[in-house]
Amino acid sequence: MAEQEKRPGLIRRIGAQPLWVRMLLFVALIVIVAPFSKWLILLLLLAIGLWPVTLLLGLAGLAVASIWRGGWPWMKDWLRRRLRGLVVPALSVVTALIIGGLVIMFTDQAVFQAMQEGGILEGIRLAFANLATAYKALYEGSLGNPRAIVEALGQVGGEEGLGPLLRVVRGPSDSLVQSVPYIFAGLAVALGFRAGLFNIGAEGQIGIGWLVAVVVGYSLTGLPAVVHLPLAILAGAVAGGLWAAIAGFLKARTGAHEVITTIMLNYVTFRLSAWLLCGPLELTQGTCRTQEIAESAYLPWFLERPVTIHWGFVLALIAAVLTGWFLFRTTWGFELRTVGANPSAARYGGMRVGKTFVLAMFLSGCLAGLAGVSQGLGITRNIALGFQAGYGFDSIALALLGKSHPVGVVGASLLFGVLRAGAGRMQSVAGVPTEIVQIVQSLVIIFIAAPAIIRAIYRLRKPREEELEVAVFSRGWGA
Numbered sequence: 038m039a040e041q042e043k044r045p046g047l048i049r050r051i052g053a054q055p056l057w058v059r060m061l062l063f064v065a066l067i068v069i070v071a072p073f074s075k076w077l078i079l080l081l082l083l084a085i086g087l088w089p090v091t092l093l094l095g096l097a098g099l100a101v102a103s104i105w106r107g108g109w110p111w112m113k114d115w116l117r118r119r120l121r122g123l124v125v126p127a128l129s130v131v132t133a134l135i136i137g138g139l140v141i142m143f144t145d146q147a148v149f150q151a152m153q154e155g156g157i158l159e160g161i162r163l164a165f166a167n168l169a170t171a172y173k174a175l176y177e178g179s180l181g182n183p184r185a186i187v188e189a190l191g192q193v194g195g196e197e198g199l200g201p202l203l204r205v206v207r208g209p210s211d212s213l214v215q216s217v218p219y220i221f222a223g224l225a226v227a228l229g230f231r232a233g234l235f236n237i238g239a240e241g242q243i244g245i246g247w248l249v250a251v252v253v254g255y256s257l258t259g260l261p262a263v264v265h266l267p268l269a270i271l272a273g274a275v276a277g278g279l280w281a282a283i284a285g286f287l288k289a290r291t292g293a294h295e296v297i298t299t300i301m302l303n304y305v306t307f308r309l310s311a312w313l314l315c316g317p318l319e320l321t322q323g324t325c326r327t328q329e330i331a332e333s334a335y336l337p338w339f340l341e342r343p344v345t346i347h348w349g350f351v352l353a354l355i356a357a358v359l360t361g362w363f364l365f366r367t368t369w370g371f372e373l374r375t376v377g378a379n380p381s382a383a384r385y386g387g388m389r390v391g392k393t394f395v396l397a398m399f400l401s402g403c404l405a406g407l408a409g410v411s412q413g414l415g416i417t418r419n420i421a422l423g424f425q426a427g428y429g430f431d432s433i434a435l436a437l438l439g440k441s442h443p444v445g446v447v448g449a450s451l452l453f454g455v456l457r458a459g460a461g462r463m464q465s466v467a468g469v470p471t472e473i474v475q476i477v478q479s480l481v482i483i484f485i486a487a488p489a490i491i492r493a494i495y496r497l498r499k500p501r502e503e504e505l506e507v508a509v510f511s512r513g514w515g516a
Contacts, residue, residue: 078339078346079202083190085209086181126438128491129484130452137477138168141469171467175474178462179455181208203344208458210344214416216454218243218428220353221408223435223446224360225401229295230441231364232397233377234288238281238299239405240429241306246277246406247413248310251420252318254330254413265333270352270410277406278399280306285398289391295398307425314422326421336415349411354447356404361443363400373397405429434482453478 051059070077084091103112142148142164152160182205189201222239229236250273257265284298315325336347364370376383376393384390408428413420435453439445460474484491492499 074351075339079199079206082206082209082213082344082346083186085212086186086206087183088180089183124497125488125491126485128495128497129481129488132484132491132494133477133480134172136480137473138172140476141171141473142168167467167469171463171469171473174463174466174469175456175459177208177459178466179208179212179459181205199340203340203342207343208462210340210346211458212451212455213346213350214454215457216450217347217349217353217411217415218408218426219431219435219450219453220357220447221404221411222428222432223439223450224356224443225404225408226432226436227439227441227443227446228360228364228373228404229397229401230436231377232373232393233380234285234394234397234401235296236281236284236299236398236401236405237296237433238284238302238429239401239408239432240425240427241299241303242277242281242402242405243409243412243429244306244310244424245280245409246273247409247420247424248313249273249276249406250334250410251327251330251413251418254334254418255328257334258331260331260333262333262335265331266336266414269330269334269414270407273410273413274403274406277409278401278403281402281405282395282399285395288398289394303429310420310424311422314420320419324421327419330414330418334414335418336411338415345416347411347415349415352407352411356407357443357447360404364443369396405432408432431478434478438482438485452481 051062054062099112099115103109103115106112145164145167148160148164148167151163185205186202189205192201193199195201222243225239225242226236250269253269253272254265257268260268280302281299284293284295284302287293287298288295311325314327318327320326320328336349338345338347340346362370364374372383372388373393373396375386376388376390376397380390383393412424412426417424431453435446435449438449438452439447456474456478460471463469463473464471491497
């Protein structure tokens with residue numbers, strides 16, 4: 038109640054309105070903002086590319102706001118409450134990058150050759166030069182070149198219009214595009230964790246959602262986009278949900294562990310899609326891919342090439358908001374979390390545990406299916422054999438890293454999107470294999486899962502109060 042009193046008056050008044058009123062306000066907000074979405078996205082990409090300037094402007098705005106709210110003590114308390122939980126994750130990322138840098142430096146054959154020919158100092162100099170080249174490429178591939186962005190801003194309005202600016206914000210765009218399936222898949226696994234279910238089948242559910250959305254996208258013709266696109270999105274989401282619900286039903290009826298059933302369903306998905314894509318759904322013999330979806334089923338891009346960010350990013354953020362609302366603001370979400378914490382107590386309280394298992398797996402599958410939908414309708418616009426990109430398996434790490442909370446999952450997904458977007462440029466420019474990024478991702482997860490390591494390395498004090506709400510991962514094989 039005390040926290041609710043501290044909320045701004047407008048937010049409190051909106052929160053007090055009935056659900057239908059809040060949904061109507063949300064739809065009205067989208068309708069108002071949609072015409073300006075192109076410029077808002079471009080502004081977002083510029084803010085990411087020029088993040089030091091964005092950070093300074095944010096701090097300046099916070100300082101101005103603090104004048105009316107209590108001055109420096111209020112600002113200090115605001116920063117402390119919001120940044121306290123980010124110290125260990127930030128240091129985890131930095132430490133992982135340092136260790137990854139050591140791997141880059143001392144796994145290069147040219148470095149050892151330079152040590153033999155020119156001495157240790159020459160080898161170390163070359164190692165640091167290689168590290169600088171690799172991480173510069175990683176940065177520019179994911180966040181862009183700030184100097185180039187500033188120069189492109191000065192060229193806006195010339196003969197090429199926005200062309201120069203679009204070319205230099207490709208890095209931030211690619212990072213956001215890569216984060217879209219991560220957000221959906223991470224939310225899927227996180228929701229399962231909240232119900233005490235280990236949905237390890239997100240990769241297969243992504244494939245099913247992708248496949249069905251693409252089939253609906255090219256098989257239904259003559260429909261207007263306002264009907265065709267939502268129908269394809271809904272079909273892909275429901276297909277992923279129904280596929281995951283099989284494991285939930287088996288869990289509820291027979292007690293079959295969801296880890297086993299979802300893993301097996303992954304293989305069923307891979308083999309089924311291979312048969313369909315190289316058989317009944319194949320466009321041209323030997324290609325093992327479908328035809329292109331109709332233009333009316335495209336997830337629209339906000340800007341022109343090479344910027345490929347599409348409306349799937351907005352849908353992913355909306356999905357995160359709705360997932361948080363469902364888990365923490367609805368009766369069904371409360372029942373789901375209760376079953377995840379203690380199914381025996383939930384059953385004693387009159388909750389239908391089996392039904393909750395099926396519902397949780399269905400919703401988890403819907404979110405995973407949307408990850409495939411975003412790829413099929415927004416990027417590839419078809420589906421080909423070998424579509425698996427590992428998003429489903431990485432989503433397990435994202436849910437763990439984000440502590441099974443939608444906000445944490447979005448943050449972890451953006452981090453993984455940045456690393457994945459920069460990995461390609463790092464490989465092409467510096468010749469560093471993309472597996473280095475996977476090493477960094479793995480180390481980040483290790484340090485987040487074992488924060489005592491980071492506290493010991495940097496001599497941090499243990500927080501006075503540990504987090505009371507932790508992610509529920511799995512209750513074990515016999516539950």
